Amino acid sequence: MIIKDIQTIEIRIPYTVLGTAKTDAWGGKHWSTADALLVRIETANGIIGWGEAFGYNSIAATKTCIESLIKPLCIDQNIENIQEFMTTLQKKLHIFGRGGPVIFGLSGIDIALWDIWAQENQSSVAQLLGGSDFREVDAYASLVRYEDPKTVSDNVKHCVDLGFEYVKLHEIDLRAITAARRADPNVRLMLDVNCPWNTDEAIDMARKFQELDITWLEEPVWPPEDHLALAKIRKEGGIPLAAGENAATLKQYETLMEAGSIDFIQPSPTKTGGISTTSEVFELAKKYNIRVVPHSFYEGPGLLAAIQTSAALSDKPLVEWRFFDCEDHLYGEEIVPKNGKMSVPNGIGLGLSPREEVISKYKV
Numbered sequence: 214m215i216i217k218d219i220q221t222i223e224i225r226i227p228y229t230v231l232g233t234a235k236t237d238a239w240g241g242k243h244w245s246t247a248d249a250l251l252v253r254i255e256t257a258n259g260i261i262g263w264g265e266a267f268g269y270n271s272i273a274a275t276k277t278c279i280e281s282l283i284k285p286l287c288i289d290q291n292i293e294n295i296q297e298f299m300t301t302l303q304k305k306l307h308i309f310g311r312g313g314p315v316i317f318g319l320s321g322i323d324i325a326l327w328d329i330w331a332q333e334n335q336s337s338v339a340q341l342l343g344g345s346d347f348r349e350v351d352a353y354a355s356l357v358r359y360e361d362p363k364t365v366s367d368n369v370k371h372c373v374d375l376g377f378e379y380v381k382l383h384e385i386d387l388r389a390i391t392a393a394r395r396a397d398p399n400v401r402l403m404l405d406v407n408c409p410w411n412t413d414e415a416i417d418m419a420r421k422f423q424e425l426d427i428t429w430l431e432e433p434v435w436p437p438e439d440h441l442a443l444a445k446i447r448k449e450g451g452i453p454l455a456a457g458e459n460a461a462t463l464k465q466y467e468t469l470m471e472a473g474s475i476d477f478i479q480p481s482p483t484k485t486g487g488i489s490t491t492s493e494v495f496e497l498a499k500k501y502n503i504r505v506v507p508h509s510f511y512e513g514p515g516l517l518a519a520i521q522t523s524a525a526l527s528d529k530p531l532v533e534w535r536f537f538d539c540e541d542h543l544y545g546e547e548i549v550p551k552n553g554k555m556s557v558p559n560g561i562g563l564g565l566s567p568r569e570e571v572i573s574k575y576k577v
């Protein structure tokens with residue numbers, strides 16, 4: 214495929230959540246819209262591929278990286294092997310960042326190129342990755358931070374009523390987390406605390422969570438790349454750990470797994486290198502017997518990438534569903550979980566095409 218053009222498109226879709234949500238826990242800005250950065254690639258023979266680079270507060274920086282650093286290296290290139298091409302780009306750009314907006318931007322390009330490659334082969338991305346027998350995957354409802362125990366409890370009950378078997382909290386207060394468990398004794402609860410504690414604090418908190426039957430504790434320690442601290446917390450805290458959305462590129466995942474620090478690994482297609490890196494993490498994780506559960510707190514092409522890779526490469530797919538009540542959806546209702554499951558779209562490429570009317574209505 215020869216790349217003829219690359220465009221970046223920002224969309225902002227208003228959303229609500231049940232109760233008062235603390236969305237300024239991430240990046241210090243309250244979110245009233247779900248902001249996404251779409252990457253549209255057109256080939257010389259007219260095929261359109263869609264990718265997504267990590268959004269929210271980072272969009273302006275990532276857009277600049279794509280337009281000023283990445284796009285000039287891509288235009289008119291004839292790509293025969295996406296992984297090799299992405300490695301070439303990573304080598305050319307490595308002094309500007311091995312994570313963050315540079316890799317977010319590369320992730321968006323990579324996802325769009327896989328979409329194109331699959332379309333050229335009249336197959337889905339999952340078929341390119343070896344095929345899948347799954348027609349649907351388990352979705353876990355990923356809640357924002359509410360802080361108030363009653364609101365946490367209400368939201369967990371609401372998720373269970375909707376059919377979710379798995380619910381992830383972003384709480385850090387023990388009372389709020391205990392309220393979630395009391396809301397339902399059987400729901401699988403995961404807990405993402407977003408790197409607040411030092412090693413001793415994290416061990417202490419992990420021990421307190423033991424009686425709450427937490428499926429995994431995610432990113433308990435600051436800084437997230439302290440893999441040896443994570444290994445110590447895993448050993449002494451006595452509950453399963455998850456991490457990986459803040460790692461990027463295959464080598465960082467290998468280091469994370471090699472350290473014996475986690476039970477679940479979470480590559481994020483829009484943050485870590487796209488479908489190339491995510492699928493490589495799935496392969497590598499087999500060696501360490503670690504379950505891959507992609508991070509996908511978004512619902513554009515990045516979510517489709519998480520579904521396609523999980524359907525093809527996991528024995529027991531589980532994919533994150535951002536629990537927002539969005540005014541509209543890029544892919545319509547088809548993408549929204551039913552009874553706690555997301556369907557694996559069987560169209561060519563990523564499986565679904567974005568709705569043009571949604572892009573034109575919510576484009577910035």
Ligand SMILES: [Mg+2]
Nearest residue numbers: 405431432458
């Ligand atoms: Mg997380």
